[in-house]
Amino acid sequence: MKKILLFAAVIVMIFLLAACNQEEENKEENKERVTPVETEEVKEGSIEIEKSLYGRTKPSAASPVVLQGPSKIDQLEVSNGEQVKEGDVIATISSQAGKQSIRAPKGGKLVQLTANEGEMVSAEEPLAVVADLNPLAIEFTVTANDRNLMNKEDEFPVNIDEMEFTATVTSIGTVPNDTGLYPIQAEVSNKETELLPGMIAQLLVPETRIKDTIIVPTAAVEEQGGESFIYVVKDNKAKRVDVTVQESQSEETAIEGEVKAGDKVIVKGQLSLKDGSQVKVAKGE
Numbered sequence: 001m002k003k004i005l006l007f008a009a010v011i012v013m014i015f016l017l018a019a020c021n022q023e024e025e026n027k028e029e030n031k032e033r034v035t036p037v038e039t040e041e042v043k044e045g046s047i048e049i050e051k052s053l054y055g056r057t058k059p060s061a062a063s064p065v066v067l068q069g070p071s072k073i074d075q076l077e078v079s080n081g082e083q084v085k086e087g088d089v090i091a092t093i094s095s096q097a098g099k100q101s102i103r104a105p106k107g108g109k110l111v112q113l114t115a116n117e118g119e120m121v122s123a124e125e126p127l128a129v130v131a132d133l134n135p136l137a138i139e140f141t142v143t144a145n146d147r148n149l150m151n152k153e154d155e156f157p158v159n160i161d162e163m164e165f166t167a168t169v170t171s172i173g174t175v176p177n178d179t180g181l182y183p184i185q186a187e188v189s190n191k192e193t194e195l196l197p198g199m200i201a202q203l204l205v206p207e208t209r210i211k212d213t214i215i216v217p218t219a220a221v222e223e224q225g226g227e228s229f230i231y232v233v234k235d236n237k238a239k240r241v242d243v244t245v246q247e248s249q250s251e252e253t254a255i256e257g258e259v260k261a262g263d264k265v266i267v268k269g270q271l272s273l274k275d276g277s278q279v280k281v282a283k284g285e
């Protein structure tokens with residue numbers, strides 16, 4: 001009989017120890033359910049995109065080098081593509097008026113010089129053209145909607161030959177061409193004359209898609225079952241807020257929902273959360 005009582009006591013002790021261990025495990029498990037998260041602040045603002053408008057570079061001004069009459073090219077002092085200053089001698093010619101020095105009407109790059117020494121040239125076509133490449137002009141044709149995105153003297157980034165510059169809008173056409181597009185002209189500094197006429201230019205113009213809206217980091221927006229939602233931190237708990245996405249970009253997303261500027265939205269650690277989960281903000285704005 002004593003052995004039976006002893007055995008029963010041992011069994012009871014085992015169950016009591018198991019219950020205590022289970023209680024400790026449950027407590028430990030509850031502690032582990034506090035999820036570390038990172039947050040950022042919800043803000044109010046506008047969502048913009050960058051539109052790419054394409055055009056070509058051209059001289060900002062071109063001055064023809066003209067002859068008074070048929071002439072013979074005795075000597076060329078410069079070559080096609082050389083930089084000249086106003087008054088530089090381009091060529092020495094012989095005509096009915098005698099020998100003359102033909103000078104550059106202004107400074108710039110000499111282009112379209114096709115004559116050779118000893119040749120006769122007429123006065124119907126310019127001997128050459130002095131092109132002003134600093135600043136360098138850029139011509140675009142744009143739709144009416146894109147035309148409304150810019151004003152005269154606005155400055156925009158422009159990519160030319162894989163280099164980035166700043167272009168200033170100098171002219172905005174008011175009458176469309178035959179294709180219904182409006183002419184736009186801009187200028188870019190070209191002091192080193194590294195840019196040449198005829199290059200493709202990509203003008204980057206911001207376009208506001210949505211004004212005065214709630215903006216959250218795109219990383220905060222989750223999707224499940226066709227629904228979009230975010231988690232905001234309230235009293236150290238994750239609160240799920242269903243939202244409607246208005247416009248999404250790589251870094252920011254415009255939303256509608258029961259969230260306001262200043263709320264703390266979870267941007268990292270939310271994958272294992274559910275509504276009401278205990279959280280600890282490890283990092284945040």
